[in-house]
Amino acid sequence: MNTQKSSLELSHFPVMLSEVIKFSSSSKGGIFLDCTFGGGGYSKALLKYSKTKVISFDRDTAVKKIAEKLEKKYPNRFKFYQLKFSQINEIIKEQVDTVIFDLGLSSIQLNNLSRGFSFKSKEKLDMKMGLSSISAQDVINNLSEKQLRLIIKILGEEKEASKIAKNIVRARADKKITKVNELVKIIEKSKKKIFSKKINPSTKTFQALRIFVNKEITELINGIVNATKLLRPGGKILIVSFHSIEDKVIKYFFTNYAKNKSNPSRYLPADSLNKNYLFENYNKKIIKPSDEELKENNPSRSAKLRFAIRSNNDFIYPSDIFEKFKKYLNVESIYV
Numbered sequence: 001m002n003t004q005k006s007s008l009e010l011s012h013f014p015v016m017l018s019e020v021i022k023f024s025s026s027s028k029g030g031i032f033l034d035c036t037f038g039g040g041g042y043s044k045a046l047l048k049y050s051k052t053k054v055i056s057f058d059r060d061t062a063v064k065k066i067a068e069k070l071e072k073k074y075p076n077r078f079k080f081y082q083l084k085f086s087q088i089n090e091i092i093k094e095q096v097d098t099v100i101f102d103l104g105l106s107s108i109q110l111n112n113l114s115r116g117f118s119f120k121s122k123e124k125l126d127m128k129m130g131l132s133s134i135s136a137q138d139v140i141n142n143l144s145e146k147q148l149r150l151i152i153k154i155l156g157e158e159k160e161a162s163k164i165a166k167n168i169v170r171a172r173a174d175k176k177i178t179k180v181n182e183l184v185k186i187i188e189k190s191k192k193k194i195f196s197k198k199i200n201p202s203t204k205t206f207q208a209l210r211i212f213v214n215k216e217i218t219e220l221i222n223g224i225v226n227a228t229k230l231l232r233p234g235g236k237i238l239i240v241s242f243h244s245i246e247d248k249v250i251k252y253f254f255t256n257y258a259k260n261k262s263n264p265s266r267y268l269p270a271d272s273l274n275k276n277y278l279f280e281n282y283n284k285k286i287i288k289p290s291d292e293e294l295k296e297n298n299p300s301r302s303a304k305l306r307f308a309i310r311s312n313n314d315f316i317y318p319s320d321i322f323e324k325f326k327k328y329l330n331v332e333s334i335y336v
Ligand SMILES: C[S@@+](CC[C@H](N)C(=O)[O-])C[C@H]1O[C@@H](n2cnc3c(N)ncnc32)[C@H](O)[C@@H]1O
Pocket: 012, 013, 014, 015, 035, 036, 037, 038, 039, 040, 041, 042, 043, 057, 058, 059, 060, 063, 083, 084, 085, 086, 102, 103, 104, 105, 106, 107, 129, 130, 219, 220
């Protein structure tokens, strides 16, 4: 068996790997769901423990080759599905011990300039992670100025969203915007001249488009709700996130449905308090990458790991979370 890593596998650095392995109690074994397979860094590390069974998901077809190699190596302990993680409950019918999410893009996606995620690209405006029905080019050329402003403002948290949206609409009246560098030019022209040295002026608009094209907040909320439904009592859900909207959602879910929250859901009758929490006490602790990791992999700097432990209570559907984040869900449901 060829155990050498391919250049595809080597191109993604698994963020906070030792922390994820430690907090997921992988040495004890059990059934693990790796909802964001990527370069397979987490799945491989989990499979090193002989009592683990790992089921992985990724929406990106580009990682299938890495997963197939692993399926050959561990035919009885590893299985991969090319699906969105909001769909895990269509496949998994048994209770699981641990569910892991490592959100966002892999370097495999970012560094492939033809996918259009990087502002260094001069290729087509695509930004599809996989299994998305629209591309960034569809969004940029077909939505109204108001819709573009909303997407850039709400999903990108970009202060200059109005100006950027206006200039996109103006530019596309002359010629369809098809390439990444064309959009970058429009954004740079729209932003005030004083750019931060650390943050590229296109960062927030690109974040917004990527989130919109892949419906990332809708995926995240449905993914974590479905994962919680599958967890056994005492099982763990671990999430590595990279931007503030993701962290807001995760923090709210873990905090609001924890035993130490006084009122888990305003939709529940008062006498059901303390019977319906989904998680044990949650201490809001954020785990951050070590200094050694930051020296080795600068993109880890914005990573945050949070985890929660499933309570013994039956699953209740956490409707509040959809209500709480409807601002993002509504924007993501704009029809292109
Ligand atoms: C940061 S990478 C994961 C890297 C992985 N932990 C490793 O060690 O190599 C995130 C991966 O999640 C995938 N992904 C993002 N959102 C997804 C979703 N809703 N459903 C399935 N996969 C998703 C992306 O395609 C990408 O490959």
